[in-house]
Amino acid sequence: MAKLKGLKCRECGRQYPATPVHVCEFCFGPLEVDYQYEALKGVVTRESIAAGPPSMWRYKDLLPIEGEVAVGHHVGFTPLIRAQNLAEELDCKEVWIKNDSVCHPTWSFKDRVVAVAVTKAREFGFDTVACASTGNLANSVAAHAAEGRLKSYIFIPADLEQGKVLGTLVYNPTLVAVHGTYDEVNRLCSEIADKYRWAFVNVNFRPYYSEGSKSFGYEIAEQLGWRTPQHIIVPCAGGSLITKIWKALKELKTLGLIDGPVKTKMHAAQALGCGPIVTMIKNDSDVLRPVRPNTIAKSLAIGNPADGYYAYKVAKESGGHGEHATDEEIIEGMLLLARTEGIFTETAGGVTVAVTKKLIETGVIPRGESVVISITGNGLKTPDALYERLEAHVKIKPSLSAFDRALADLKNQAS
Amino acid sequence: MTRTRVRLTFPSNLIQEPILYHLVKDFDIVINIRRADVKEDYGWVALEMEAGEDTLARGVKWLKDKGVQVDPIERDVIA
Numbered sequence: 001m002a003k004l005k006g007l008k009c010r011e012c013g014r015q016y017p018a019t020p021v022h023v024c025e026f027c028f029g030p031l032e033v034d035y036q037y038e039a040l041k042g043v044v045t046r047e048s049i050a051a052g053p054p055s056m057w058r059y060k061d062l063l064p065i066e067g068e069v070a071v072g073h074h075v076g077f078t079p080l081i082r083a084q085n086l087a088e089e090l091d092c093k094e095v096w097i098k099n100d101s102v103c104h105p106t107w108s109f110k111d112r113v114v115a116v117a118v119t120k121a122r123e124f125g126f127d128t129v130a131c132a133s134t135g136n137l138a139n140s141v142a143a144h145a146a147e148g149r150l151k152s153y154i155f156i157p158a159d160l161e162q163g164k165v166l167g168t169l170v171y172n173p174t175l176v177a178v179h180g181t182y183d184e185v186n187r188l189c190s191e192i193a194d195k196y197r198w199a200f201v202n203v204n205f206r207p208y209y210s211e212g213s214k215s216f217g218y219e220i221a222e223q224l225g226w227r228t229p230q231h232i233i234v235p236c237a238g239g240s241l242i243t244k245i246w247k248a249l250k251e252l253k254t255l256g257l258i259d260g261p262v263k264t265k266m267h268a269a270q271a272l273g274c275g276p277i278v279t280m281i282k283n284d285s286d287v288l289r290p291v292r293p294n295t296i297a298k299s300l301a302i303g304n305p306a307d308g309y310y311a312y313k314v315a316k317e318s319g320g321h322g323e324h325a326t327d328e329e330i331i332e333g334m335l336l337l338a339r340t341e342g343i344f345t346e347t348a349g350g351v352t353v354a355v356t357k358k359l360i361e362t363g364v365i366p367r368g369e370s371v372v373i374s375i376t377g378n379g380l381k382t383p384d385a386l387y388e389r390l391e392a393h394v395k396i397k398p399s400l401s402a403f404d405r406a407l408a409d410l411k412n413q414a415s
Numbered sequence: 416m417t418r419t420r421v422r423l424t425f426p427s428n429l430i431q432e433p434i435l436y437h438l439v440k441d442f443d444i445v446i447n448i449r450r451a452d453v454k455e456d457y458g459w460v461a462l463e464m465e466a467g468e469d470t471l472a473r474g475v476k477w478l479k480d481k482g483v484q485v486d487p488i489e490r491d492v493i494a
Contacts, residue, residue, distance in 0.1 A: 011450065022489070023420070023488055023489070026449065027449050027450045027461075028420060028449040028450055028461040028463075028488050029450065110494075131494070132492050132493040132494070133493060133494050134493060134494075136494075137494045155493075157493075182493070183486075185493060186486070186487065186491060186492055186493050187486075187487055189492050189493065190487030190488075190489055190492055191419075191487075193489075193492070200492075202492060202494050203489055203492050206489070237494065238491065238494060287452070287454065287457055289457065290424060290484060290486075290490075302491045302493075302494070303491060304424075304484075304486055304490040304491045305490065305491060306489055306490045306491065306492075
């Protein structure tokens with residue numbers, strides 16, 4: 001089954017064969033994978049998907065992989081949880097958590113995109129993969145390269161805290177710490193991607209890499225019994241995820257896998273300290289103004305997002321909105337999710353929870369409608385965000401009487 | 416000769432200034448504009464620049480000193 005048409009420029013529509021290129025040679029617009037949907041109709045069915053593995057690869061026919069899956073066989077198909085406690089706190093009827101904080105193997109949705117990119121790199125015959133990252137992406141590229149026996153180069157700013165790189169170093173990549181400003185490191189990585197014949201996952205492999213995010217959207221629909229929710233709240237960094245979830249829902253509709261029209265409103269969630277996409281949505285302007293990030297939500301701190309314009313368009317096209325969360329609201333969001341549902345998410349999850357709360361309180365999301373909150377990373381990776389907020393409630397000497405007194409004090413405080 | 420693809424973002428105070436004219440004339444950099452969107456108070460241009468490596472570096476530094484944001488065509492690649 002020839003399912004891939006090739007690549008297509010998102011700006012001028014010019015078509016390219018499916019090769020490791022990412023920018024249109026004519027207008028410099030970004031390229032995207034284009035499929036032969038007619039060939040997929042009737043071949044990809046609810047039954048064929050259900051017969052697949054309990055991972056993102058049950059949707060392999062809808063991903064840009066033509067050979068066998070090379071790495072990340074167990075990525076995805078993460079829980080979609082009916083969050084009854086959180087729903088009560090938010091006073092909203094139907095709240096779901098799509099929980100990629102437990103995505104195998106590195107606890108973030110980046111495993112989805114990297115599994116596709118590294119598999120595609122093997123398919124194209126590359127022996128080296130690379131990325132520039134300060135967190136989740138670095139973890140995932142290093143892990144999947146190790147599994148695929150590929151060489152990997154991970155570029156990080158030299159001033160990144162040691163604690164953040166351990167989760168990458170453990171997989172034995174070549175870690176390159178670059179001294180310089182963010183802009184200088186960013187520019188160097190772009191030049192390296194241009195010069196070396198490596199699979200730089202989020203640069204020259206971006207068209208394939210980003211398609212992995214669609215599996216997040218497919219899973220939401222399948223796990224809801226082949227229906228789409230009325231609202232999905234998506235954290236935005238580079239802006240790709242929200243566009244790919246939307247693409248996934250529309251593909252399912254095109255293939256006849258979901259009943260009725262797709263009426264899901266796609267809402268963008270960003271930190272106030274780095275929210276250029278939400279600013280576009282709020283101002284109803286298609287002009288993205290780059291910002292200097294200043295937020296605790298480091299995994300969303302992309303000041304000049306590549307897919308910002310397309311993220312804005314998805315929010316508008318779907319009838320969705322966008323909202324910012326302050327650092328304080330982000331922490332409150334993390335704590336709220338933890339104490340109501342027992343899920344410890346990273347700051348990006350705090351952003352989506354906080355933004356959901358705001359959108360419900362302001363009436364943008366009616367209280368009787370269904371909401372899926374995207375949780376894309378695990379809090380155990382970046383506990384520093386909470387250090388100053390949390391401490392042991394009770395400190396006692398090792399005696400039963402000391403505990404009795406402390407317990408009495410606690411009960412008095414509570415009453 | 417080195418060739419590079421960049422995205423230049425212009426703040427409102429530079430919209431009416433002939434920045435690209437000076438880049439070509441003063442630095443002898445060959446430019447080739449592929450896509451642009453210039454509004455009253457803001458604008459960006461996606462273009463290719465070609466010159467010697469040192470000349471390009473001086474040209475980019477001059478742009479930044481003027482207040483133009485210079486990014487790779489992919490924009491932020493650190494994720």
